[in-house]
Amino acid sequence: MLSGRMARVAPSPTLRVTAEADRLRRQGIDVVDLGAGEPDFATPEHIKAAARHAIDTNFTKYTPSAGIMELRDAICARYRADYGVDFRADATIVTAGAKQALYNAAMALFEEGDEVITHAPYWPTIPEQVKLAGATPVIVQTHGEDGFQIHAQPILDAITARTKGIVINSPCNPTGALIAEEAMTAIADVAARRGIWIVADVTYEKLLYDTTPHNLVKILLERNRDRSVICSAASKAYAMTGWRCGWAIAPAGAITAFNAIQGHSTSNVSSITQKAAVAALSGPQESVTMMLNEYRTRRDRVWEWLREDPRFTCLKPRGAFYLFPNCVDALEPAGVRTSAEFAEALLNQARVALTAGEGFDAPGFIRISYATSLDRLREGVTRIHEFVARRERGRVSA
Numbered sequence: 085m086l087s088g089r090m091a092r093v094a095p096s097p098t099l100r101v102t103a104e105a106d107r108l109r110r111q112g113i114d115v116v117d118l119g120a121g122e123p124d125f126a127t128p129e130h131i132k133a134a135a136r137h138a139i140d141t142n143f144t145k146y147t148p149s150a151g152i153m154e155l156r157d158a159i160c161a162r163y164r165a166d167y168g169v170d171f172r173a174d175a176t177i178v179t180a181g182a183k184q185a186l187y188n189a190a191m192a193l194f195e196e197g198d199e200v201i202t203h204a205p206y207w208p209t210i211p212e213q214v215k216l217a218g219a220t221p222v223i224v225q226t227h228g229e230d231g232f233q234i235h236a237q238p239i240l241d242a243i244t245a246r247t248k249g250i251v252i253n254s255p256c257n258p259t260g261a262l263i264a265e266e267a268m269t270a271i272a273d274v275a276a277r278r279g280i281w282i283v284a285d286v287t288y289e290k291l292l293y294d295t296t297p298h299n300l301v302k303i304l305l306e307r308n309r310d311r312s313v314i315c316s317a318a319s320k321a322y323a324m325t326g327w328r329c330g331w332a333i334a335p336a337g338a339i340t341a342f343n344a345i346q347g348h349s350t351s352n353v354s355s356i357t358q359k360a361a362v363a364a365l366s367g368p369q370e371s372v373t374m375m376l377n378e379y380r381t382r383r384d385r386v387w388e389w390l391r392e393d394p395r396f397t398c399l400k401p402r403g404a405f406y407l408f409p410n411c412v413d414a415l416e417p418a419g420v421r422t423s424a425e426f427a428e429a430l431l432n433q434a435r436v437a438l439t440a441g442e443g444f445d446a447p448g449f450i451r452i453s454y455a456t457s458l459d460r461l462r463e464g465v466t467r468i469h470e471f472v473a474r475r476e477r478g479r480v481s482a
């Protein structure tokens with residue numbers, strides 16, 4: 085008999101797609117994987133070298149559960165250089181990816197009776213963690229017509245006497261949308277007045293494709309420092325998803341609470357990973373720029389290719405590495421009723437893996453990850469279009 089808590093939580097739909105695509109590939113089937121939520125690049129050499137050095141010098145023991153000071157200092161220095169903000173190492177904690185940073189925040193800050201506002205389409209872990217903490221997610225919809233922009237007013241309108249937190253994910257997975265600095269400022273000011281926590285998931289902070297300023301970190305630290313938690317990771321920026329290194333930046337009191345949770349659950353992030361992350365944050369940043377430029381090219385190309393069939397529509401996303409097109413007009417021609425059925429048919433019949441919008445609380449959409457080569461992207465989009473055209477021809481001639 086499982087605990088009551090488990091009735092509240094659903095498994096990750098994104099990981100399910102990866103597992104299914106993996107299963108088909110192991111049978112020797114050529115699947116184009118547009119489902120991946122991770123960079124296809126290798127971790128840069130200097131980062132791997134730092135990890136090898138850690139092993140060779142026997143840096144392989146427990147560390148403090150909040151992370152080694154060298155890494156906590158490197159986080160401070162990176163954010164000072166990137167955002168012009170100052171905070172001390174005791175305002176940081178090293179976590180097993182951004183996921184654990186967000187989990188710590190949910191567990192330490194939210195409980196039964198609390199409402200936590202976030203925006204949809206969302207990365208499913210965000211509301212699931214809120215539910216695991218016993219609190220109630222309050223979902224504010226964003227809309228494809230304006231590129232899923234995260235506006236301040238609908239979020240502020242959702243505040244009630246029970247609101248304990250607001251979770252903002254920008255750049256957003258799955259939409260690639262950003263919150264504008266003005267919107268973040270407006271939300272931060274109200275949150276500061278009303279004592280509401282803002283949890284900012286900026287995991288894709290390095291994957292911004294235009295020059296519009298996006299300094300959420302500074303806004304939050306200037307406007308709502310006592311109640312802001314910034315969660316991020318080395319995962320996407322440095323192609324380090326498997327290393328499991330993230331961090332939270334928060335008031336020292338919250339960090340102490342996060343540390344207590346980690347201290348009794350996972351303890352420290354791997355000592356080797358921590359040394360690698362020091363090299364990532366403190367070393368040359370050229371590889372970040374190189375990957376960003378490559379993602380931008382792919383985004384532009386795949387966006388153009390997708391529009392060869394006008395039944396797939398989306399504005400060009402401004403961050404992360406996903407397109408999130410509306411596919412409603414392609415469903416009937418493809419002989420399916422929902423985007424979930426469409427994604428399933430694409431995998432089984434066209435051998436293209438992608439994630440249906442249902443997993444992100446957005447039926448009628450599909451998520452296409454462009455964290456894969458241009459060749460595979462071209463092949464994947466061609467297969468999607470041909471699949472719809474083939475099914476349509478079949479239906480017309482039947």
Ligand SMILES: Cc1ncc(COP(=O)(O)O)c(C=O)c1O
Nearest residue numbers: 121181182183207257287317319
């Ligand atoms: C929006 C968002 N936040 C957090 C994470 C978790 O990242 P990590 O692998 O660092 O735990 C992901 C991973 O896909 C994500 O998409």
